[in-house]
Every structure is written in C-alpha cells, then in structure tokens.
Amino acid sequence: MIFPQVDAFRGGENLIRVVGHRGARGVLPENSLIxxxxxxxxxxxxxxxxxxxxxxxxxxxxxxxxLHAPSFRDAEGLFLTGEEPKVSSLTFEQIQEFDIGRLDGHSAYGRRFPDQAQMDGVRVPRLMDLLNLISDPKNGDACLMLELKSDPDLAHDTRYREKLVGRVLQEVRARDLSSRAVLHSFDWNLLEACQRQAPDMPSSYLTQLPENADDVGEDSSKAVCPDFRGRRDDIPHLVKQAGGSLWCPYYADVTAKNVELAKDLGLCVAVWTVNEPEDIAKMIALRVDAIVSDYPGRVQRHLSDLGMVW
Amino acid sequence: MIFPQVDAFRGGENLIRVVGHRGARGVLPENSLIxxxxxxxxxxxxxxxxxxxxxxxxxxxxxxxxLHAPSFRDAEGLFLTGEEPKVSSLTFEQIQEFDIGRLDGHSAYGRRFPDQAQMDGVRVPRLMDLLNLISDPKNGDACLMLELKSDPDLAHDTRYREKLVGRVLQEVRARDLSSRAVLHSFDWNLLEACQRQAPDMPSSYLTQLPENADDVGEDSSKAVCPDFRGRRDDIPHLVKQAGGSLWCPYYADVTAKNVELAKDLGLCVAVWTVNEPEDIAKMIALRVDAIVSDYPGRVQRHLSDLGMVW
Known part of the structure; x- marks a missing residue:
C-alpha cells in the first residue's frame, strides 16, 4: 500500500527531513501548542x-x-512533589489544572533543556487541539508522527490497546487527517492493532537497543519494546516483516549497514532524538531520511550550511 | 519628568526584566517580525x-x-559577497528584495548563533510594521527599546540627525506609542536631538568601554560613542547629566559600584548582550534592572530557578 504521508518523511538526493520533537522541546514547553x-x-x-x-x-x-514532576506545576505554581499521579487516573478537566509552561531547573530533567522558555498558563493539549491547528489551511503541509504511548501496566490488556487505538483513530478521522499522520510506537502489539483498525494508515516502528541508557526523566520504553540485543543490523527486516513503513531507531543504534538495508527494503529511516551538533552531522553523513530533534533550528542550520534542503 | 515606560524596564526586590535582543537572535532571524x-x-x-x-x-x-552579508541573501538565495551596499543608498522596495531568513554558518558571525532557525522569505521590516504588531491589544504590555543607529559617515551632520529622529518620532506618534518606547542610542548627540524633539520620551544611553572588543560582524559603536576610558565608575553621572533615564552598558563594563551609583541616581540599568549562563548569573547577582539577551528563554530559566520574576 502507498501512503502519501510516508513520502513527507522521506529524504532524497539533497534532502533530509527535520521533525520537531515534542514541538521544539529545546526552545518551548514540550508537547504544547505553542x-x-x-x-x-x-x-x-x-x-x-x-x-x-x-x-x-x-x-x-x-x-x-x-504527570511529569519537573514540568507540571499545581494551581499554586509549585512543581509536583511525591508520587506523580497517573494520567489515566485523572479526567481531562483535572489535568487542565496543571501548568506545563516551565521546567524545574533543579531537576536532572530540567537541566537537559536550559534554553526552554518559561511561561505561565500553558496547558496539556488534547490531540484534537493539535488536529485543529494543522487543519488550518496555512498548515496544509503539516504531517504528524503520532506516538501512541502504551501504559506499561496495561500493555498486555488487549481491550486497553484496542480502546487507545480506537479513540486516537476516531479523532484523526473526525478531522479527516488519516492521510497526514503516521502511527508511531515502541509497542509492536499496539502497532499490530493500529494496522488492523487502520489499514489505510502507515505504521512507524520505534526501536532502541537495550544497551542504550534511557534518557533522564523519561518513561522507559523497555517494558514494551522488543529486545533486539545482538540483532542491530537485522532490525529493518523485523520492522518490514511487521508491516512497518517507517523505522525510527535511537540515533546511536544506526549504522551505515542498517540504514542501507532499511532503504533497500523501502523503509523510511527517521532517527531520534538528535540534538548535539556532532550527532546531527553524523546522521546527515549516514543519509538518514529524517532527523527528529528538540532543536529543529539547529538541524536546519547544519543542512543549510551544506546546501541541503529539508 | 516621569516616563511610565521606564518603569517597564525597572527591576525590583525579586524582579529583573528580560529584554529580547533584536527579537530573539539566538532562536530566530534577528530584527524580524517573527x-x-x-x-x-x-x-x-x-x-x-x-x-x-x-x-x-x-x-x-x-x-x-x-546590508549584512552573513544574513542577507539576494533574489537567487545567495549570501551577499563583495562590498555591502548601504541601507541609505537603497529604497525600501529595493531592500525588500533581500531575504534575511538565514545565517551563513560559514561566516564568523553566523557561527555565533548556531541554533537560529533557517527560513525563507523573511524581509527587513519597517519600524511601522513592528508598531502595528504591538498596537494589537493582545500585545498591550509590549514596550520598545528603539535604537537609533547613527550612520558613522553622517554622524556629524546636524540635518541628518534631525531627520532621522524626526522620521522615527513621526511614526511612533502616528501610532500613539510615545509612552511605550524609549529612545536608545550610542550617539549622545543624537539623544540630545531626541530630547529636544521629544521631551515627552525618555532617553536610553548605550555605553561600551573601548577596551572591550566589538562583537564579530557588527558595526562598531566606537565612532559615535564617547570615550569613557578610565571613567568606568563615573559613567552613570555622565548619563544622568545628559538627561538619561536608562543606562545601558555592555555587561562586562558593570561593577557593583557603578550599578549602585546608577540606581542612586534613579537610572534604570539595562545590560546587553548577555547570553552565556555564567554572565546571566553575574548580572542577576549584581541586581541590574534588565538583561538584554539573544536567548530570552535562557534568562527566564535562570530567574525562574531563583524564584524571581521578570
């Protein structure tokens, strides 16, 4: 099946795509409309x-x-302390009480993004809010790399998976945007449900070798991602067999060999999360299709200096 | 005379103001509407x-x-080479042919701002375009630090000075914004003309000690700025005597002593251009009123971590 939105992520002769990670986490509050x-x-x-x-x-x-304590503040403006409440235990209205406009620089997570603007009154958006934003004709070229996060406590519950996928698809279809999103996950079971419920939409397979440490302050993907130990250069085959259109490896896991194999198999290779100048340069040299970064301006600059487009 | 806009730049007990330098040069094309x-x-x-x-x-x-070669591209998208044309030799329409959306990373100037987004179709704005932007009611708290650049070739021409000041004031008054701008310059003669033509508007005195090197790729201020060699801690007196409301020293020129003196004289102290984390921390410790930065988010973050407001 040909999915037009996959081509939006595909590179070319002089072309590498830039993908804004959680918007532009290095510059503005992550996963915010702004x-x-x-x-x-x-x-x-x-x-x-x-x-x-x-x-x-x-x-x-x-x-x-x-709710991630280093970026969630309560109604008094204080960063959360103690056990973080689960998103699935709160209604949307309850989640709106929290402000995600700032990062706590006293946390290890906060120290990772020292340039992020500090704002007040920023709320967790609904998927629908973003779908509305990209429905604006001026954003007609926008495409979504929509990651479905599989709750590790519920990952083995088939009904939960079907519901999560179903609700996401319901919203995407309500805005007639299924040709402008790829369904992206570390959880291969979830992606199987996506393919069943939405054969008209491409799947994007996230992978990370277990020897690579998780990033500080982020949910681990290890509970839901298959264990690829010792199979690094074979992953593209597995993604292809699973029905993937995109392969999205952690940037440290890619090699000339597995990028070439992935391309030979017709997969689009989008690496994440590439922030350091030397890593951006390496990924460009490897001719991946797309670079997912918290600093999209920095990646543009590398490409511009090389006379490349994005 | 009391100027309400000076208070917009004044700090306080737990308050240091943040001023976006040329917009936010570290993040987006400098001096652009975006x-x-x-x-x-x-x-x-x-x-x-x-x-x-x-x-x-x-x-x-x-x-x-x-036209600054590292950030001006011609209609073919190429950065300028050879002698840079003077702004005063081109009409506004001619200047609109150039694109200021990118920075040349092969230039020393370009290397100073590696995270700046790279865009196409960005044009030099008119002062009027910015005045229109801040006239939008949603930007009702915006205040302008409007720097009048004195052409070194014409700085001693009284008619030129009067015309420059007159044209700027004409536009500011046309939008009824004289209570939301400070008139800012290195050229003390020009500021004298400002005070004569606009006694209802405050003057902001830029200073830089000659021992501090000019920043790479920028017009020198030395031709028009008085020579303060050996008088570092006396500058606030000179600014006050000249009729200044704000004193805007290069950040490396401030000391606990001259900041205190300036405050005792009722001057508002706004330091520029403060980008490095250690320099931001020093300026906060000196309790300047305002920090002018290419990375306003970075300054916000320092202040937020200290429980301060801006």
Whole structure:
C-alpha cells in the first residue's frame, strides 16, 4: 500500500527531513501548542508528539504516563512533589489544572533543556487541539508522527490497546487527517492493532537497543519494546516483516549497514532524538531520511550550511 | 519628568526584566517580525531593535548601516559577497528584495548563533510594521527599546540627525506609542536631538568601554560613542547629566559600584548582550534592572530557578 504521508518523511538526493520533537522541546514547553506552532512557523511541518488517554478517555498530548514532576506545576505554581499521579487516573478537566509552561531547573530533567522558555498558563493539549491547528489551511503541509504511548501496566490488556487505538483513530478521522499522520510506537502489539483498525494508515516502528541508557526523566520504553540485543543490523527486516513503513531507531543504534538495508527494503529511516551538533552531522553523513530533534533550528542550520534542503 | 515606560524596564526586590535582543537572535532571524512575535509570545514584552533610514527615508529595522552579508541573501538565495551596499543608498522596495531568513554558518558571525532557525522569505521590516504588531491589544504590555543607529559617515551632520529622529518620532506618534518606547542610542548627540524633539520620551544611553572588543560582524559603536576610558565608575553621572533615564552598558563594563551609583541616581540599568549562563548569573547577582539577551528563554530559566520574576 502507498501512503502519501510516508513520502513527507522521506529524504532524497539533497534532502533530509527535520521533525520537531515534542514541538521544539529545546526552545518551548514540550508537547504544547505553542511549541507545535513554533515548529510550523519556522518551516518544520513534521511534528512528533505523544498521546496518552485520560480517565475519561480523552487522547491528550503528554509524554509520560504520569504527570511529569519537573514540568507540571499545581494551581499554586509549585512543581509536583511525591508520587506523580497517573494520567489515566485523572479526567481531562483535572489535568487542565496543571501548568506545563516551565521546567524545574533543579531537576536532572530540567537541566537537559536550559534554553526552554518559561511561561505561565500553558496547558496539556488534547490531540484534537493539535488536529485543529494543522487543519488550518496555512498548515496544509503539516504531517504528524503520532506516538501512541502504551501504559506499561496495561500493555498486555488487549481491550486497553484496542480502546487507545480506537479513540486516537476516531479523532484523526473526525478531522479527516488519516492521510497526514503516521502511527508511531515502541509497542509492536499496539502497532499490530493500529494496522488492523487502520489499514489505510502507515505504521512507524520505534526501536532502541537495550544497551542504550534511557534518557533522564523519561518513561522507559523497555517494558514494551522488543529486545533486539545482538540483532542491530537485522532490525529493518523485523520492522518490514511487521508491516512497518517507517523505522525510527535511537540515533546511536544506526549504522551505515542498517540504514542501507532499511532503504533497500523501502523503509523510511527517521532517527531520534538528535540534538548535539556532532550527532546531527553524523546522521546527515549516514543519509538518514529524517532527523527528529528538540532543536529543529539547529538541524536546519547544519543542512543549510551544506546546501541541503529539508 | 516621569516616563511610565521606564518603569517597564525597572527591576525590583525579586524582579529583573528580560529584554529580547533584536527579537530573539539566538532562536530566530534577528530584527524580524517573527522574532519579535516569538519574544512577545513567551512573555518577554520588552523588545530591543535597531532603526536605520532607507534612501526614501523609511525607518527600517536592521542593525548595520550596510546590508549584512552573513544574513542577507539576494533574489537567487545567495549570501551577499563583495562590498555591502548601504541601507541609505537603497529604497525600501529595493531592500525588500533581500531575504534575511538565514545565517551563513560559514561566516564568523553566523557561527555565533548556531541554533537560529533557517527560513525563507523573511524581509527587513519597517519600524511601522513592528508598531502595528504591538498596537494589537493582545500585545498591550509590549514596550520598545528603539535604537537609533547613527550612520558613522553622517554622524556629524546636524540635518541628518534631525531627520532621522524626526522620521522615527513621526511614526511612533502616528501610532500613539510615545509612552511605550524609549529612545536608545550610542550617539549622545543624537539623544540630545531626541530630547529636544521629544521631551515627552525618555532617553536610553548605550555605553561600551573601548577596551572591550566589538562583537564579530557588527558595526562598531566606537565612532559615535564617547570615550569613557578610565571613567568606568563615573559613567552613570555622565548619563544622568545628559538627561538619561536608562543606562545601558555592555555587561562586562558593570561593577557593583557603578550599578549602585546608577540606581542612586534613579537610572534604570539595562545590560546587553548577555547570553552565556555564567554572565546571566553575574548580572542577576549584581541586581541590574534588565538583561538584554539573544536567548530570552535562557534568562527566564535562570530567574525562574531563583524564584524571581521578570
């Protein structure tokens, strides 16, 4: 099957795509509408973000399954302390009480993004809010790398998986945007459900070798991602067999060999999350199709200096 | 005379102001409407920028007196080479042919801002375009640090000075914004003309000690700025005597002593251009009133981590 949105992520002779990671996490609050809007406004129409279900089954855009203390403040403006509440235990209305406009620089997570603007009154958006944003004709070239986050506590529950996928698809279809999104996950079971419920939409397979440490302050993918130990250069075959259109490896896991294999198999290779200048340069040299970055401007600059387009 | 806009730049007990330098040069093309809009949208309503007159006497927003080769591209998309044309030799319409959306990373100037987004179709704005932007009721708290750039070739020509000041004031008054701008310059003669033509508006005195090197790729201020060699801690007195409301020293020139003196004299102290984390921390410790930065988000973050407001 040919999916037009896969071509939006595909590179070419002199072309590498730039994907704004959680909007533009290095510049603006992650997974916020203002961050998505920034990425769109600088000419980076490919947006990566994360979807989780609330207690009242609203697909919302946030990365972790629990409200992430370094970026969630309560009604008094204080960063959360103690056990982080689960998104699935709160209604959308309850989640709106939290402000995600700032990062706690006293946390290890906060220290990773020292340039992120600090704002007040920024709320967790619904998936629908972003779909509305890209429905604006001026954003007609926007495409979504929609990550479905599989709750590790529920990953083996078939009904949960079907519901998560079903709710996401319901919203995407309500805005007639199934040709402008790829369904993206670490959870191969979830992607199997996606393919069954939405054969008209491409799947994007996230992978990370277990020897690579998880990033500080982020939910681990290890609970739901298959274990590829010792099979690094074979992953593209597995993605292809599973029915994938995109392969999205952690950038440290790619080699000239597995990128070439993936391309030979017709997969589109989008690496994440590439922020350091030397890593951006390496990924360009490997001719991946797309680079997912918290600093989309920085990637544009590398490409511009090389006379390349994105 | 009391100028309400000076208070917009004044710090306080737990308050240091953040001023977006040329919009937000570290993030977006300098002196561009998208850069100003970014600064406003992250809650940094104080905007610093530079005004120069075109051949047809249109006040436009650009830093140098000549089209700056590392950020000006011609209609073919190529960065300028050879002698840079003077802004004053071109009409506004001619200047609109150039694109200021990218920075040449092969230049020393370009290397200073590696994260700046790379865009196409960005034009030099008129002062009027920015005045229109801040006239939008949603930007009602915006205040301008409007730098009048004195052409070194014409700095001693009284008629030139009067015309530059007159044209700028004409536009500011046309939008009824004289209570939301400070008139800012290195050229003390020009500021004298400002005070005569606009006694209802405050003057902001830029200073830089000659021992501090000019920044790479920028017009030198030495031709028009008085020589303060050996008088570092006396500058606030001179600014006060000249009728200044704000004193805007290069950040490396401030000391606990001259900041205290300036405050005792009732001057508002706004330091520029403070980008490195250690320098931001030093300026906060010195309790300046305002920090002018190419990375307003980075300054917000320092202040937020200290529990301060801006």
């Amino acid at each position: 961050g998505f809007d920034f990425s769109l406004s600088i000419g980076v129409p490919l947006l990566e973000f994360d979807v989780v279900l609330t207690a009242d089954d609203v697909p919302v855009i946030t990365h972790n399954h629990r | 850069g100003f809009d970014f600064s406003l949208s992250i809650g940094v309503p104080l905007l610093e920028f530079d005004v120069v007159l075109t051949a047809d006497d249109v006040p436009v927003i650009t830093h140098n007196h000549r």
